Amino acid sequence: MGVGSFIKNEFSFIRGNYLILIVSWILMDIGMEMPAPYFQQYVYALGGDIFPLALGIIGFANYFAMAFVAVPGGYLADKFGRRWLIVTMTFGLALCYLFFALAPFWQLTAAWHLVLIGTIIQSLCLIYQPALFAMVQDSVPSERRGVGSSLINMIHGTFNTPGTVVGGILVVSLGLVAGMQSVYLIVMSLFIAAAIWRVRLKETIVNGEKMRFRYFISHYPQAIKESLGVWKAVPRSVFWLFVVQVLTMLGLAVTNVINAIYARDVLGIAQSQWFLVYIPMLIIMVLASYPIGKMVDNVGMKVPLAIGPILLVPSMLLFVGGNLFSIMVSMSLLGLVTLFTMSSAMALSACLVEPNKRGKVTGGVNFIGYILTGVGMLLGSFLYDFTPQLPFYLTIGLVFPIMLIILLRIPEPKTEDRKY
Numbered sequence: 001m002g003v004g005s006f007i008k009n010e011f012s013f014i015r016g017n018y019l020i021l022i023v024s025w026i027l028m029d030i031g032m033e034m035p036a037p038y039f040q041q042y043v044y045a046l047g048g049d050i051f052p053l054a055l056g057i058i059g060f061a062n063y064f065a066m067a068f069v070a071v072p073g074g075y076l077a078d079k080f081g082r083r084w085l086i087v088t089m090t091f092g093l094a095l096c097y098l099f100f101a102l103a104p105f106w107q108l109t110a111a112w113h114l115v116l117i118g119t120i121i122q123s124l125c126l127i128y129q130p131a132l133f134a135m136v137q138d139s140v141p142s143e144r145r146g147v148g149s150s151l152i153n154m155i156h157g158t159f160n161t162p163g164t165v166v167g168g169i170l171v172v173s174l175g176l177v178a179g180m181q182s183v184y185l186i187v188m189s190l191f192i193a194a195a196i197w198r199v200r201l202k203e204t205i206v207n208g209e210k211m212r213f214r215y216f217i218s219h220y221p222q223a224i225k226e227s228l229g230v231w232k233a234v235p236r237s238v239f240w241l242f243v244v245q246v247l248t249m250l251g252l253a254v255t256n257v258i259n260a261i262y263a264r265d266v267l268g269i270a271q272s273q274w275f276l277v278y279i280p281m282l283i284i285m286v287l288a289s290y291p292i293g294k295m296v297d298n299v300g301m302k303v304p305l306a307i308g309p310i311l312l313v314p315s316m317l318l319f320v321g322g323n324l325f326s327i328m329v330s331m332s333l334l335g336l337v338t339l340f341t342m343s344s345a346m347a348l349s350a351c352l353v354e355p356n357k358r359g360k361v362t363g364g365v366n367f368i369g370y371i372l373t374g375v376g377m378l379l380g381s382f383l384y385d386f387t388p389q390l391p392f393y394l395t396i397g398l399v400f401p402i403m404l405i406i407l408l409r410i411p412e413p414k415t416e417d418r419k420y
Helices: 003-010 016-030 037-045 054-080 085-105 111-139 142-174 175-198 218-234 236-256 259-265 271-298 302-318 324-352 354-384 390-409
Strands: none
Touching: 003 054, 016 111, 016 175, 037 111, 037 175, 037 259, 037 271, 037 354, 054 085, 054 111, 054 218, 085 111, 085 175, 085 390, 111 302, 111 354, 142 175, 142 271, 142 354, 218 236, 218 354, 236 302, 236 324, 236 354, 236 390, 259 271, 271 302, 271 324, 302 324, 302 390, 324 354, 354 390
């Protein structure tokens, strides 16, 4: 088989909704990581350095708002369809970046408060996330789920990399505040373009009733009831997979909220060099995405699921007392943790959960995961002020219960159990 035939056969599933989502992710990913390397420093420059736990409060509010909409997001995606939520809320996400760009001009209270407001509104717009993941699962053939999930990660890594570099260059060239304002305006433009492109999506859930804004409130009690009840209708291993996912989210949140400040103030990494640590991580994610996806499809899902948390330990140890090079290695390992965990978890969930329950399961995972992520960010910010190294050691400690659950409670699904 020639190279052309191999590529055509291997990636023939990239069409329709999945192709539309890939193009929109490319646009969004170019912009999404542009402000990421210097977000923590930006908040500090807007007055966050003189208010205890400012970063932790923003992180907690971010994920608490995401948790608030996660459950109804999954319910609405399964009951009324995916497309309306995805398209409408992508436009909302785009416009929220104005809050970040205009924050330095805010005079009524501390400037970082406008970042907080923008973060909360943007998080509420992420009610579409369960619909997005459900549409991906609806659109990718069962025998290509590992590759399909990894391809998403590869796209994120490929197009996040230039965004990180461009964002870093703008900040270094224009200064922290002016550079970040320019970055946020560029990100907003890219997100608007992605939202316009997503109008092409076709609905995968056929339902005669159209979505209305009032359903966000009126269906909330029913959404909570059905999202809690869905765990009785899925295999027990799906529940334990949920526990692994939310504990992993907690462990990553504890350190992600302070890693840039820790590198600058404790390890002495120059602010102008910080964006460089993202580049090898994103390159590694690009190179490793396809092999990891094939591993999930051909070897199984349990082994890659277990590799993820194992790699988290050396990643944290290399960061906590490191230099610029060891932090680059640490961040690269962190990228592999994300790839192994996401690819295996998405494939495992998709083959065990019925299509009309996927939105609710994803919503449940996001609900608890976002709450724990918010708590983790608040906790990480608090522990950093107490002893800067503690967040990293806490993350290492969480690896042990995660590994026990994977080894003892999540079996590799047999062929007859892979129903969907």
